[in-house]
Amino acid sequence: MLKDILNNKIYDYLKYSNLNEKLNIGEDYNVKFLAQGEYNINFALEGSNKKYVFRVNTGSQLGLENQIKYEYEALKNLEASSVTPKVYYLDDSKKDLDYGILVMEFLEGKPLRYDKDLNSAAKIFAKIHSIDANGNGLKNFIVEDNIFSARINESQKLLRDFFQSSKIPLYLKNFFDIFINWAEKNRYEEKYFLENKWHVINNTEVNSGNFIIGKEKSYLIDWEKPVISDPCQDLTQFLAPTTTLWKTDRILKEEEKEEFFKVYISNLKDNSIRERVNLYTPFLYLRALSWCAYAYLEYQKEDKEIKNMDTYNKIKEYLDLDFMKDLLKNYF
Structure with a gap:
């Protein structure tokens, strides 16, 4: 295996690049596999009482030619927040390992728990959203102004084969057809975000597993696909049932969300976030449920080797008509 x-x-690589000396880990160091995603493989690099994450990039969710540099530049700009990993090394030449390489801080802690760590998450978001997103270091970053249109376009692409497939029941096709049409009719409301522009760095993958809750400090990691856009993108996704239910059995109560907003606002001094989240929520659901529809169809392919039955079962739960109707009962 790779x-x-x-x-x-x-x-x-560490020896002939002299990276072990640059990182001050000496000659006696260990490399140990940590975790693997679809586009990155992470290793723990440890020696001389120092520990790092050695990240190898194998592809790009964003379709970028230089994915690892994109992530490196994001982390460099985010260091001012003190709640993201520090980054120490970039090699985007692909000369020696055939892949982009990033070395960053190894952070100790546990994944976020919704019943205990919402205030910590609110403070993390506030610190990240306090960073100037208009600086020169972020001038090459993807910017999303028309966030409703972006979600509609993504969903239409995800649903293209879904609508044509004979394996999908008619009632599901009808539901998504109604949902897309509703979104199109309400697309005009994105003018609020154009007229009241607030741009921050969004992580776009803010599930509980991408937070590290430490004894003294907590962090948000995995900055593979950040975009510059309205802060409602990350906050809506973080609070949404489609996120909280993915790995846990939690749906946040209204009083929990309100406490989260209070902590966030007290650290950022902007009271418009509730309205922004409320406006964006159904469009987040459109993207999340459309992805589930796309993924469900992928799992039906005969040559598809289902590697994660938990994921497949969760996708089927989300595509339950009653579940989807309940999510959207306040919208249509």
């Missing part, structure tokens, strides 16, 4: 091949090659 992770095993890379594990051996990283030892050689």
Whole structure:
């Protein structure tokens, strides 16, 4: 497997690049596999009482030619927040390992728990959203102004084969057809975000597993696909049932959300976030449920090797008509 091949090659890479000296880990160090996603493989690099994350990039969710540099520049700009990993090294040449390389801070802690750590998350978001998103370091970043249109366009692409498939029941096709038409009719409301522009750095993957809650400090990690856009993108996704139910059985209560907003606002001094989140919520649902529809169809392919039955079962739960109607009962 690639992770095993890379594990051996990283030892050689560290020596002939002198990176072990630059990172001050000495000659006696260890490389250990940490975790693997669809586009990145992470290793723990440890020596001389220092520990780092050695990140190898194998592709791009954003379709970028230089994905690892995009992430590096985001992390560099985010360091001012003190709630994201510090980044120490970039090699985007792809000369020695054939992949982009990033070395960043190894952070100790546990994943976020919704019943205990909402205030910590609110403070993390406030610090990140306090960073000037108009600086030169972010001039090459993807900017999303028309956030309703962006979600509609994504969903139409995700649903293209879904609408044509004979494997999908008619009632599901009808539901998504009604949902898309509703979104199109209400697309005009994105003018609020154009007339009241507030741009911040959004992570776009703010599930509980991407937070590290430490004893003294807490962090938001995994900055693979950040965009410059309205803060409602991350906050809506973080609070939404489609996120909280993915790995847990939690749906946040209204009083929990209100406490979260109070902490966020007290640290950022902007009272418009509730309205922004409320406006954006159904369009987040459109994207989340459309992805589930797309993924469900992918799992029906005969040559598809289902690797995660938990994911497949969760997708089917989300596509339950009663579940989707309940999510959208306040909108249509």
